[in-house]
Amino acid sequence: xxxxxxxxxSHSSPRAGAGGDRRALVISLLVFLAFFYFLLSTGRVxxxxxxxxxxxxxxLARHGTTAIPQxxxxxxxxxxxxxxxxxxxxYPPGQxxxxxxxxxxxxxxxxxxxxxxAGARDAVSDFFLTGESALFSALAxxxxxxxxxxxxxxxxxxxxxxAILALATPIAAYSGxxxxxxxxxxLLVGAAAVLFIPPPGMPISVxxxxxxxxxxGAAVWVRPTHxxxxxxxxxxxxxxxxxxxxxxxxxxxxxxxxxVALLLWxxxxxxxxxxxxxxxxxxxxxxxxxxxxxxxFTGLLGFLLSPGKSIFLFSPPILLAMIGLxxxxxxxxxxxVIAAATPVLYLLFFATYTQWEGGYSYGPRYLVPxxxxxxxxxxxxxxxASRNVRRLSIGVFLAGFLVQALGMATSFxxxxxxxxxxxxxxxxxxxxSPLDLHTHLLLHYAATSIPAPxxxxxxxxxxxxxxAGVSAGALWILAGVLILAAAVSGWWLRRAYLKAADRASEVxxxxxxxx
Numbered sequence: 001x002x003x004x005x006x007x008x009x010s011h012s013s014p015r016a017g018a019g020g021d022r023r024a025l026v027i028s029l030l031v032f033l034a035f036f037y038f039l040l041s042t043g044r045v046x047x048x049x050x051x052x053x054x055x056x057x058x059x060l061a062r063h064g065t066t067a068i069p070q071x072x073x074x075x076x077x078x079x080x081x082x083x084x085x086x087x088x089x090x091y092p093p094g095q096x097x098x099x100x101x102x103x104x105x106x107x108x109x110x111x112x113x114x115x116x117x118a119g120a121r122d123a124v125s126d127f128f129l130t131g132e133s134a135l136f137s138a139l140a141x142x143x144x145x146x147x148x149x150x151x152x153x154x155x156x157x158x159x160x161x162x163a164i165l166a167l168a169t170p171i172a173a174y175s176g177x178x179x180x181x182x183x184x185x186x187l188l189v190g191a192a193a194v195l196f197i198p199p200p201g202m203p204i205s206v207x208x209x210x211x212x213x214x215x216x217g218a219a220v221w222v223r224p225t226h227x228x229x230x231x232x233x234x235x236x237x238x239x240x241x242x243x244x245x246x247x248x249x250x251x252x253x254x255x256x257x258x259x260v261a262l263l264l265w266x267x268x269x270x271x272x273x274x275x276x277x278x279x280x281x282x283x284x285x286x287x288x289x290x291x292x293x294x295x296x297f298t299g300l301l302g303f304l305l306s307p308g309k310s311i312f313l314f315s316p317p318i319l320l321a322m323i324g325l326x327x328x329x330x331x332x333x334x335x336x337v338i339a340a341a342t343p344v345l346y347l348l349f350f351a352t353y354t355q356w357e358g359g360y361s362y363g364p365r366y367l368v369p370x371x372x373x374x375x376x377x378x379x380x381x382x383x384x385a386s387r388n389v390r391r392l393s394i395g396v397f398l399a400g401f402l403v404q405a406l407g408m409a410t411s412f413x414x415x416x417x418x419x420x421x422x423x424x425x426x427x428x429x430x431x432x433s434p435l436d437l438h439t440h441l442l443l444h445y446a447a448t449s450i451p452a453p454x455x456x457x458x459x460x461x462x463x464x465x466x467x468a469g470v471s472a473g474a475l476w477i478l479a480g481v482l483i484l485a486a487a488v489s490g491w492w493l494r495r496a497y498l499k500a501a502d503r504a505s506e507v508x509x510x511x512x513x514x515x
Contacts, residue, residue, distance in 0.1 A: 031493075137171050151335075167401050209249075216233060319373050338373055445458055
């Protein structure tokens with residue numbers, strides 16, 4: 001009996017089910033946040049970048065092509081004609097491919113849901129498209145949670161860090177719009193999560209390296225500018241351990257390089273040059289947008305200190321993340337390099353970009369994926385935090401939550417146009433203050449009984465779809481499904497958290513007894 005007891009005990013060890021509990025917690029958070037974000041989505045497609053993605057997925061689904069002649073006929077074309085005479089968006093079809101399931105679901109519901117008039121079907125379809133942003137914003141946060149748990153941070157602290165990332169950073173605001181940043185954030189954070197599952201000192205398998213490189217290559221197909229993240233990941237792998245992991249680095253480079261090479265081949269096929277992406281020479285007012293003519297100081301001033309684009313103002317939790325970076329370095333140098341270096345590289349790159357402000361948008365749009373990676377420092381910052389750090393965490397959460405809520409309550413496009421986002425030459429006005437404007441709009445629409453015209457007022461999908469002609473019954477069906485799904489997944493999340501917390505407590509007690 002005494003010889004078999006240790007074997008039986010090892011199989012029933014609390015550590016045996018810890019991995020499954022962590023996975024259940026991550027998946028339940030993903031599902032809950034996806035429905036939560038979707039429920040609070042704006043449900044609208046309005047800016048040129050969003051409209052381009054909308055047209056592109058429509059062409060892919062109906063005709064199997066990325067050409068968007070419907071944009072020309074609607075006078076909403078931003079791009080160039082390829083060498084075959086077809087109008088093409090300058091953006092690769094990565095986001096459009098990810099949108100295909102949501103487009104199919106939207107088209108089905110628009111045709112079969114009672115109470116949807118024929119003229120409102122496109123609005124319903126657009127509402128479903130924003131579900132893609134909700135899903136990938138949720139996925140970015142869930143992948144961050146998996147990283148926190150893998151670092152050995154308790155489920156309670158890990159979930160608190162994930163909640164700060166989910167509700168108090170631009171991930172929350174961009175979950176409700178059809179920009180490509182949520183998808184890019186999910187791909188970058190996902191690449192970090194896949195790559196650094198083995199603890200430091202353990203070799204990274206070629207399979208994991210290829211998977212991470214593939215995700216980075218996919219990010220390039222969302223927007224080519226994300227190629228700047230690849231060298232950071234390569235450096236992170238080589239700096240993670242004293243023994244350089246050249247094989248893993250080479251695998252990442254090859255996998256990501258294939259994605260880049262295919263995109264360059266597409267450029268050559270469509271436009272006759274590998275470096276011709278199809279951007280128009282000029283846009284509004286004849287201004288060239290896709291050059292690097294902004295003085296570095298101007299861009300840095302905008303991203304760091306301006307009232308309309310400051311990363312500190314629109315993502316206060318980065319202050320907490322910065323505190324956690326040294327602790328993250330001690331736990332995993334590779335993750336620390338990615339969390340610290342990627343935002344710096346994105347900041348320097350986009351600070352000189354001509355349209356550094358990101359077009360009509362809310363906050364520092366182009367930096368959102370990099371800020372998601374910086375958020376990996378939040379978990380280590382909260383672990384064994386001092387009283388001052390805990391107070392700071394509460395303060396930045398409340399401030400960040402308020403900023404995201406203001407941005408999603410009313411239309412950023414209404415605020416931008418009314419507040420003079422651009423001057424007469426379409427240069428961004430450095431003094432533009434969206435928080436003041438959104439607060440004014442929110443108070444105005446809360447106090448008035450006069451219905452706002454479509455496109456204005458409260459920026460929520462049920463308001464927009466009602467104005468577009470969807471019946472109250474249909475809206476209640478859609479809302480009921482989302483509320484029920486959020487409630488059920490919230491219950492699952494609570495159950496998964498309690499189980500993971502109990503398991504962590506058992507593991508801690510077992511370790512204490514062993515010591």
